[in-house]
Amino acid sequence: MDKASKIRAGDVRTASRLIRNLEDQLPEATETLKHIFPHTGKAHIVGITGAPGAGKSTLTDALISSFRHQNRTVGVLAVDPTSPFTGGAILGDRIRMQRHAEDPGVFVRSLATRGALGGLSKAVGDAVHILDAMGKDIIMVETVGTGQQEVEIINHSHTVVVVMVPGMGDEIQAIKAGILEIADIFIVNKADRDGARQLHRELQMMLDMANLKPGAWRPPIVMVENVFQPEAFTEQMEEASRQIDAHYRYLIESERMEDRMRRQVLVEINEAIRASILEPVLKDLVASGELDRMMSALFKKESDPYSLAERAAKRYLKKEFLA
């Protein structure tokens, strides 16, 4: 059986190795992806985002249970940051989800953000395709802990869950652009703490001001209290999973799905072009020592980045593309 067929049959080893090879940018991995892509598009992809420590991993773990109770299979991609200094990473999201490790209906994979250059986004998109082709019903992508502007997750998900906690700031935070705008569902976690009701009120106010058209999706706000009160916690997480399903139905029934898919394929083709064109150029610049020479020229102010980039473009691009 070839790799793509093995993955479609649900083979975990082949799938996890392929994700690895894609992260390491092995050319043959892209070949396998070509055979996988036609078999994707069946899973409901859910992004889970929010500030560091908001409870994304714990809530993801609870959502896994909730979906598994309905006998649906789950894939999770958990992203943690790479050290900018050593290139190493500690991937710790999995700690909260280890109770599902032996469940064959659950596949959890940790990803490090690695370098710049949009590489993470491509690795996440590719890994989502692999879990999708494996036949997972729900794929959750847990982002790194985010601030206000990390909105990239919307390019990879049908449904974005933004996890918030009380006490992170005053109401002005809630009318800012960015992460709050991309939420399809808000979870206010640790809602037993001071300030939860105020946060709820501020989010409601923000949504009231959003001027939603009739029939448009109004992001629900799910209050989730203490994880140490298992009964209430489980019920609240069931509610969150019902809202996630409701949003997916809304996308399909309202035909908003097409907008999301368009956004997603645009990002994908952008990233694939970048990988096919920019990366070989950069590799060549590094290998030939040219990048080092450019850096030292800039360092000594003998040239500027714009002229150097133009010179590189002249060298690597056919002249009909050059302005």
Place this chain on the structure above:
Amino acid sequence: MSRKIRIMVAKPGLDGHDRGARVLARCFRDAGFEVIYTGCHQTPEQIAAAAIQEDVDLVGLSCLSGAHRYLFPRVVELLREQGASDITVIGGGIIPEQDFPLLKDAGLKAIFTPGATLEEIVAWVRENVGPQG
């Protein structure tokens, strides 16, 4: 682009003393490796399943409770059963020297006990572990 070494640091069994495991995880990170830390109280089954899902090159087991004679070989055995015998397993913790032969025979590639330096462990990893195609 060079391949990135991925390591899982895991604590099997009922021992909750994870300072050593955390120090090691941090040290592997500083060496430029990607480290998956799964926390305490893991069964060998959980560790083997996670190692396969994460496609790690190396599983580092830490045990200070004395149960290593069962727990460490069991992880190797489970990986082998699931077609993942290419994942290297090493162990560390409070392990009497007389148990070394048993663990080596069971398939552990190295044992590090108190006194082993972090440099020594990282050097061993660089020498003996790397991703295959």
